[in-house]
Amino acid sequence: AQRVTQPEKLLSVFKGAPVELKCNYSYSGSPELFWYVQYSRQRLQLLLRHISRESIKGFTADLNKGETSFHLKKPFAQEEDSAMYYCALNVGAGGTSYGKLTFGQGTILTVHP
Amino acid sequence: KAGVTQTPRYLIKTRGQQVTLSCSPISGHRSVSWYQQTPGQGLQFLFEYFSETQRNKGNFPGRFSGRQFSNSRSEMNVSTLELGDSALYLCASSLGFLGQGKGYEQYFGPGTRLTVT
Numbered sequence: 001a002q003r004v005t006q007p008e009k010l011l012s013v014f015k016g017a018p019v020e021l022k023c024n025y026s027y028s029g030s031p032e033l034f035w036y037v038q039y040s041r042q043r044l045q046l047l048l049r050h051i052s053r054e055s056i057k058g059f060t061a062d063l064n065k066g067e068t069s070f071h072l073k074k075p076f077a078q079e080e081d082s083a084m085y086y087c088a089l090n091v092g093a094g095g096t097s098y099g100k101l102t103f104g105q106g107t108i109l110t111v112h113p
Numbered sequence: 114k115a116g117v118t119q120t121p122r123y124l125i126k127t128r129g130q131q132v133t134l135s136c137s138p139i140s141g142h143r144s145v146s147w148y149q150q151t152p153g154q155g156l157q158f159l160f161e162y163f164s165e166t167q168r169n170k171g172n173f174p175g176r177f178s179g180r181q182f183s184n185s186r187s188e189m190n191v192s193t194l195e196l197g198d199s200a201l202y203l204c205a206s207s208l209g210f211l212g213q214g215k216g217y218e219q220y221f222g223p224g225t226r227l228t229v230t
């Protein structure tokens with residue numbers, strides 16, 4: 001069964017410092033990985049998807065199949081980045097779990113001024 | 114494009130009652146997934162519907178059920194409510210298939226907060 005682990009429940013950094021939110025997954029096939037973010041009093045929203053290899057709001061995430069990781073990084077954190085971040089896994093095309101996301105427990109990021 | 118909407122936003126029920134929650138997906142999305150969010154268990158997948166058929170199911174008891182209509186709107190029902198069913202229930206919609214170079218990214222609604230007393 002697939003599993004997603006976010007080892008840090010809380011992460012605090014100062015504004016301008018680099019930030020890395022860790023995500024490890026267990027799945028033997030071809031995963032689709034996402035980062036979702038939930039700002040205070042807002043709905044859960046998609047931040048990044050690994051297949052697009054894009055940078056959103058300065059965040060990037062690289063899929064490392066060897067280490068089964070999909071860490072989220074930003075070189076210079078901003079106060080508005082403070083939020084709950086979830087890493088999520090969906091089995092890839094050809095599987096049977098198209099609309100079934102497995103979420104990690106989430107990491108609360110706090111960026112101090 | 115309007116986002117995913119869920120009704121009602123808040124519900125208070127007593128043990129033993131049943132409840133129905135509704136979700137309207139983004140226009141053009143054919144897949145609707147439901148999740149339960151609690152402080153202890155986090156976000157857990159309930160089930161997914163695609164073109165009126167249940168395509169996936171999570172590890173929840175049979176008291177949790179759902180359905181999808183021809184316009185892709187979905188409802189989920191919980192019968193014989195228990196205190197432990199108190200949670201935020203999230204609905205998410207997606208295309209439901211690979212298309213336009215996208216994966217199965219899901220767009221979430223604001224949730225329905227269910228409190229069972």
